[in-house]
Amino acid sequence: MTTADTLLLFSLMALVTLAQRASFIVLGDRVTMPPLLRRALAYVPAAVLAAIVTPALFRESGVGVGPVDVRLLAGLVAALVAWRTKSIIATFATGMVALWTLTYLVG
Amino acid sequence: MSFDRSTFVLGVRDGAPMLVGAIPFGLITGVSAVSVGLDPVAVVYMSATVFAGAAQIAAISLVGTGAAMWVVLLTTVMINLRHVMYSASLAPWLGRYTVGERLAMAFVLIDQTYALSILRYPKEGTAFSRRDYILGIGATTWLVWVGATAVGALLGAQVPAAWQLDFAIPLLFLALLVPALRSRPTLLAALTGGSTALALAGLPFNLGLVLAALTGIAAGALAESWQTRSEA
Known part of the structure; x- marks a missing residue:
């Protein structure tokens, strides 16, 4: 993507995001959300985030402990920390340190 | 309606603890964007106009893997669908404001501003400036978000590829996903x-x-x- 394409993409993202946030606030009571849609919306974050994160964790770095890639191992450690601490910083720090340590030990 | 400075400041103060999360998130966003080859200026532009952390990180990783533009936009829509819920939930409280004011409030409608506002509004009377409260939280978070992204983008440009900072993207998503x-x-x-x-x-x-x-x-x-x- 060229820089012009990137800026166009980001501008469109900004418009789409604002439209979603403004939807009900601006249109007010003139629209109501169907119950089925409301129910489905609750599962969007979990489904989308998992769909992004899973292939990224299985993408091979070329360095593995046996058949298991170090990125997957570091990701599992980070997931455990995310579950226990709910902290972005702790998850990020543990995941990166795990990746560096494993890469250093195995590579 | 006139600007209520003390309510704006109340929003700033209530929003301050949330910045603990926004700063590292913004730094990582800046660093990872540069690690997939994006221009630092483009990243700061994205933070200033889109102002949606999870959608931005997703877009960065998709642009990095050469995804088509419409896939990035569709992903943005899906990740931001929760904002439609927030919008529906806050709408009954904001009916008295002009369309321009409502757009300004919608621009800053993120997880933090929604959570704080929906807890505060029912506790206050009708004289309470709901607009200045949410804008107080939003303006502070926006400034810090854009600043943190800029610092991250500048730092990221100095970091060697061997550090594998692109791994920050799945890590950040894990940190959002697992507690949910x-x-x-x-x-x-x-x-x-x-x-x-x-x-x-x-x-x-x-x-x-x-x-x-x-x-x-x-x-x-x-x-x-x-x-x-x-x-x-």
Whole structure:
């Protein structure tokens, strides 16, 4: 993507995001959300985030402990920390340190 | 309605603790954007105009893997769908403001501003400036978000590739995903979405992501209706 394409993409993202946030606030009571849609919306974050994160964790770095890639191992450690601490910083720090340590030990 | 400075400041003060999360998130966003080859200026422009952390990180990783523009936009729509819920939930409180004011409030409608406002409004009277409260939280968070992204982008440009900072992207998503898995239907939505995405990873334009998200959402919603039926 060229820089012009990137800026166009980001501008469109900004418009789409604002439209979603403004939807009900601006249109007010003139629209109501169907119950089925409301129910489905609750599962969007979990489904989308998992769909992004899973292939990224299985993408091979070329360095593995046996058949298991170090990125997957570091990701599992980070997931455990995310579950226990709910902290972005702790998850990020543990995941990166795990990746560096494993890469250093195995590579 | 005139500007109520003390209510704005109250918003700034209530929003301050949330910045602890926004600063590292913004730094990581800046660093990872540069690590996939984006221009630092473009990243700061994105933070200033889009102002949606999770959607930005997703877009960065998709642009990094050469995804088509419409896939990035569709992903943005899906990740931001929760904002439609926030908008529906806050709308009854903001009916007295002009369209321009409502747009300004919508621009800063993120997780933090929504959570604080929806807790505060019912406790205050009608004289309370709901507009200045939410704008106080939003303006502070926006400034810090853009600043943190800029610092991250500048730092990221100095970091050697051997540090593998692109791994920050899945880590950040894990940090958002794992604490959100609070019910069985949610867990099922995540497991279905994740495994479908993995199975379809070879599809062009990252189309697998879109299909996987839809499958995961359907799985979650179905599981919820089964759960409700068996409890009834």
